[in-house]
Amino acid sequence: MTAWILDPSRREVLAGLLTGLGACATGVVGGGAGPLVTAQLALQARPTTLVLRPGQPPTPIWELAAVSHIGDVRLKRGDRCQVVFRNDLPVPLAPVWYGLNGPAAADPLRGRAPTAPDATETSIISISNAGTLLADFRLFEDGLKAPARPLPIIAREASPVAVDRDEVLLIEEWHLRPDGSAIPPGRDPKDTTALYTMNGRTSFELSAAANERLRLRFINGSQRSVLAIKLENHDVRVMALDGQPAEPFPARNGALVLAPGARADAIVDTATSAPFLLHDGKEARQIGKLAISGYRERRAPLFEPQPLPSNDLPEKLDLKGALRFDVALGAADAGWIRPASFSTASAPAFRAKAGRTVVLALKNPAPVTTIFHLHGHHFRLLDKLDDGWKPYWLDTLAIEPGQTQRIAFAATSPGRWLIESVAIDWAAPRLVRWYGVE
Incomplete structure (x- = not known):
């Protein structure tokens, strides 16, 4: 496969990438030998409009669009996906993926600058788990001139799920x-x-x-x-x-x-x-x-749906031997900062050794519900007595005013990862910190 040129014109990007980007590719990646690329995705940040009120002109908005796909973006678990991102908006941007565990080259705040206006960048993202993912520009809210639509991304299971x-x-x-x-x-x-x-x-x-x-x-x-x-x-x-x-x-x-x-x-x-x-x-x-x-006529009646295949997250977490940290969401004196001013040179919210279980006591001191999001890992919501957990994994949690919720996760992915905090108020700023797994 020929390596992508990183700064083609908009016409070249759209014309070149719309023709068969969904096909598999092999061989050279980024100019050198590397693992196989099994999927490709062309993304574009662009202005558009949306009809929101009958009888009125369409509303100008921004969007993250998959110009390489007709309909939903569907990848599969285990893909190494080559992502070509074109920024046709007037501010620096980069798509941030939500729902992926493990290292992701798409995180623009951990040392990689966002893409400048009228520029194109290429990255490789490993699709480590099947599920419903989301990519958007929410970490760049401070610079947005219009609200931006996110992009759903589907990572299919290795075996088809029995649905119509x-x-x-x-x-x-x-x-x-x-x-x-x-x-x-x-x-x-x-x-x-x-x-x-x-x-x-x-x-x-x-x-x-x-x-x-x-x-x-x-x-x-x-x-x-x-x-x-x-x-x-x-x-x-x-x-x-x-x-x-x-x-x-x-x-x-x-x-x-x-x-x-x-x-x-x-x-x-x-x-x-x-x-x-x-x-x-x-x-x-x-x-x-x-x-x-x-x-719809069927040869056999519909039975109870079977659980979806596991993404190989741990069945058990060692709560007794866990590292425990208190995290006050959005507290002005706790190191929270707007994404535009973020640096990994700042103090981390916590650090953990790889392989350890981490328990976080998430405290919401605000008078309104606050949303917490954990990058890099999924977590279990612990029972009130800290003696078990809910039978599901999350990466996002709403915490009511004055309340504390405890979560636990297995720190399996070394690196520096973001955590987010934002109150459920349209005017509230989005705030970030980072944590380290070493």
Whole structure:
């Protein structure tokens, strides 16, 4: 394979990368011999518009787009993916991946500068786990001139999952001024109206036949709001959270509660047309609809879905021998800083030896709910008595005002990793620190 030229024109990027980037490649990587590249992905940061209010002009926004794919981006576990990123926006940017464990060349705050405007960069990312991933620009909120859409990325399991359809449902939050323009997060939302979309539409419709088995990948792509999403009149069985398989369990009252950036994979056996209802903590509203037409005949009845294949996270964690640290989220005197000013020369939140179990006591001193995100690892949410954990893995957690939640993870990936803290207030700044695994 010929090495990519790192600074072609926009026309060359789009023309060259749209022709067959999904095919496998072998041989030379970045000008030298290296492991096989099994997938390729062309990403572009670009301006676009979105119709958010009927009868008004489309709203200017920014987006992270996969110009190499038609429809959803679907990779597979174990891929070495060559990512070519083109920045056609007027500020330095880089996509940040959420949900990947282990070393990721896509983390721009751990020593690699973001991509300059009108420039192109190439990186190699190892897809270490199957699941629902997300890439976006949230670490660059301070420089955004418009709200930016994230990009869902699907990492398929090695063996197909027994479903009829696999659908992504991306929920996004917008704050619109009276003139129809939208403000990015981290700005004062005064005189704006909150609005939500599913897959970029204010009224989304998912068509299916009755008696179909759907895998629905719900993503809270909003930047500040904890959201509850419910499919009326259906049993919703949760199969994975934040890109990691869970012991299957029914969603309470059919509703999923997701923190900003959180993901949930659910199995639904279709029965009848039903609305998707969204609750933002203030009111419920219909955001979409499952539209049933026809009936799918089957040779055998649908049985209980089997658990998804493991991503090889540890079955047990050594809580007795764990390293324990207190982390006060967003506290001004605790070293939290805006991403634009971040440096790994700052003091870490904590350090751990590779192979140790780490327990964090996450304290929220703020008067509002605060969102915590852990890069580099997934964690277990511990029971109140610290004697066990919930039967799922997470990378994102909402912590209520004045509360403390304890989490545990196996420090298996050496390096310097970010942690994030942001209050559920549109004007609140996103803050980061780092931790070390040595």
